[in-house]
Amino acid sequence: MTPSYPDFSYLFRVPPENQDDDMSVSVVEDETEEKTLEQEEYIRCRQCRNILASPDDRISIQGAHQHTFANPHGIVFEIGCFTAVKGCGHVGPPSDEFSWFAGYSWRVAVCFMCLTHLGWFFSSPGKASFHGLILDRLITR
Numbered sequence: 001m002t003p004s005y006p007d008f009s010y011l012f013r014v015p016p017e018n019q020d021d022d023m024s025v026s027v028v029e030d031e032t033e034e035k036t037l038e039q040e041e042y043i044r045c046r047q048c049r050n051i052l053a054s055p056d057d058r059i060s061i062q063g064a065h066q067h068t069f070a071n072p073h074g075i076v077f078e079i080g081c082f083t084a085v086k087g088c089g090h091v092g093p094p095s096d097e098f099s100w101f102a103g104y105s106w107r108v109a110v111c112f113m114c115l116t117h118l119g120w121f122f123s124s125p126g127k128a129s130f131h132g133l134i135l136d137r138l139i140t141r
Contacts, residue, residue: 045087046139050113052087053131055140059083061101061130069100079119079132087112088131090121103127 043053058065061081070076089112094105104122109131111118119133 041140043082043133044139044141045111045114045116045118046137047116048111048114049139049141050087050111052111052118052133052138053082053085057082057084059130061132066135067100067132072098077119078135080135080138082131082133083128085109085131085133088118088121088133094123100132106132109133 041055042051043055043057044051059081061067064081066078066080068076068078088109090107091110092108094107096105099106099122101122101124104124104127106120106122108117109119109121110116116137117134118137119131121129121131123129
């Protein structure tokens with residue numbers, strides 16, 4: 001049996017006579033901002049739908065946004081390059097071994113929310129860093 005609790009939400013409401021104009025404008029702005037965020041398109045983790053980046057964060061590296069590479073075990077990855085990925089964390093120390101981009105070291109990139117392997121973070125002294133994300137692990141919504 002599930003216990004029922006009284007509804008105390010009325011205790012947290014501000015009576016209309018005590019609201020000032022700033023308060024009502026603030027509520028309207030918050031609702032508008034939420035709708036705008038919902039309508040914007042984002043690059044997301046396919047597993048958990050965590051927002052990773054904006055489509056505007058797509059970049060071209062070595063002449064292309066999209067690349068196809070195989071790792072030393074023969075597993076083929078189709079990746080897209082992104083400049084600012086806020087929804088990823090990096091795992092392990094940087095490695096220069098088998099780097100797909102000359103002069104760059106890489107670290108594994110995982111989703112902050114579900115820890116799914118999403119790709120790699122590439123960095124190089126004196127060059128801009130970027131993420132190479134595995135395209136079939138992403139969705140755009």
